[in-house]
Amino acid sequence: MTFTKMLAAAWKKNDSLLCVGLDPDPAKFPEHLKCRDDAIFGFCADIVDATADLVCSFKPQIAYFAAHRAEDQLEALIAHIHQNHPGMPVILDAKRGDIGSTAEQYAIEAFERYKADAVTVNPYMGRDSVNPYLAYADKGVILLCRTSNPGGSDLQFLDVGGEKLYERVARLAANEWNSNGQISLVVGATFPAEIARVRQIVGDVPLLVPGIGAQGGDIEATVKAGCTANGGGLMINSSRAILYAGKDERFTVAARRVAQETRDAINLYR
């Protein structure tokens, strides 16, 4: 099944626009996990199993695995999700970007090695740097557009011929690069006016929205700005607020509670 169809099915089945970001920081793990050789896998798999009926996708961030030489645990985690929660989309947050021949290698990494259903990609190098990911017709390609960090404005908010650079990226991605309907865009929750602007430009293209919770983005403003007419269209990411809601052996209970509260808070405004 394509990423787009998996996502639509998960929105419906779990009545949820919530994406749980898997950014594992061993220093924040509960004590009982710290002695495990595969603590990163164990922590993330426990979070996944505790929240899988409340979310529309999981998004492991590869930097947190690579910094700890834990690529094997990332492989095991994605295999665990596919096996135990069939149909649940997995987004590999890698923000890759390189020329075509090298991008082909990154696409192999994301889709063949890790078996992700979608990958985040940086658009700075232009269309031919995106094509190697699009060549996997059933996979999703999620392009950075308007990122949630303060420095996001340094380039993305520059005026390029009467529109902002992020608007140009949205237009190019949705209207010129998206012939097979595989593209989604990243737009930060810290900029709800820009979520609304991107939604206006791209029609029903899905938006991955980081930045609620720890980064300060507002749920009501995000949902009202970003939902499509049928109440879908969003993957609203929360990472730290869910992962580290609890600090002891019952951390999955705390994580589930926060995930449920977040899903329900989102649904209030759909």
Next chain:
Amino acid sequence: MTFTKMLAAAWKKNDSLLCVGLDPDPAKFPEHLKCRDDAIFGFCADIVDATADLVCSFKPQIAYFAAHRAEDQLEALIAHIHQNHPGMPVILDAKRGDIGSTAEQYAIEAFERYKADAVTVNPYMGRDSVNPYLAYADKGVILLCRTSNPGGSDLQFLDVGGEKLYERVARLAANEWNSNGQISLVVGATFPAEIARVRQIVGDVPLLVPGIGAQGGDIEATVKAGCTANGGGLMINSSRAILYAGKDERFTVAARRVAQETRDAINLYR
């Protein structure tokens, strides 16, 4: 020693502006290597040992290792360079780009895990996405500016208030973000007029120039556009033309010959 000083020393010691890009593609390896479990390491280490006195830096491209689950061989390769060719700068070509808390993890990956002397970084997310790499005061941070691929123009050549986006990136990077002198820029050899423009903007900031050889960039035009007044300032990258110059057991001889010819061709115009 800082990356900048290592680079200046290598320019001088080897009388060379040539950077050899290590993009190992096992399908192109000589037959006698293909049976080795660590063929990727073996191939790259042989290339390194055959050319180390002719170059100013080596640039392993991480995608080629990640696609083959060969992170351990990348670690071993960089350790091999540091041990056998002390003082030779190693650039990890990874083109990472993410918000601060995640960029910290990528910086750990590049500098603490792989022990690279410099890393390539994508500027699309702005200054705070670059700072975590700059926090390693002795390391180099090489920002994408004007990339060598055709799609490089999709965003980088847009007009932003009287200058092109790549010129703005060059100005921001060299004048506002470079307080500690750690920054270099990527400018493709396929655009010599833009190399000259970047050189004009950034003074003596080093430029990493991919795109000669297989991608069609011209050596004379590159050197004349990019050299600083003292005949330095460039890391001119060649990958495939050197790595795959020979196809049999004597591949290192062929690689050395092409590396020497390329270094000498560059030196003709300095």
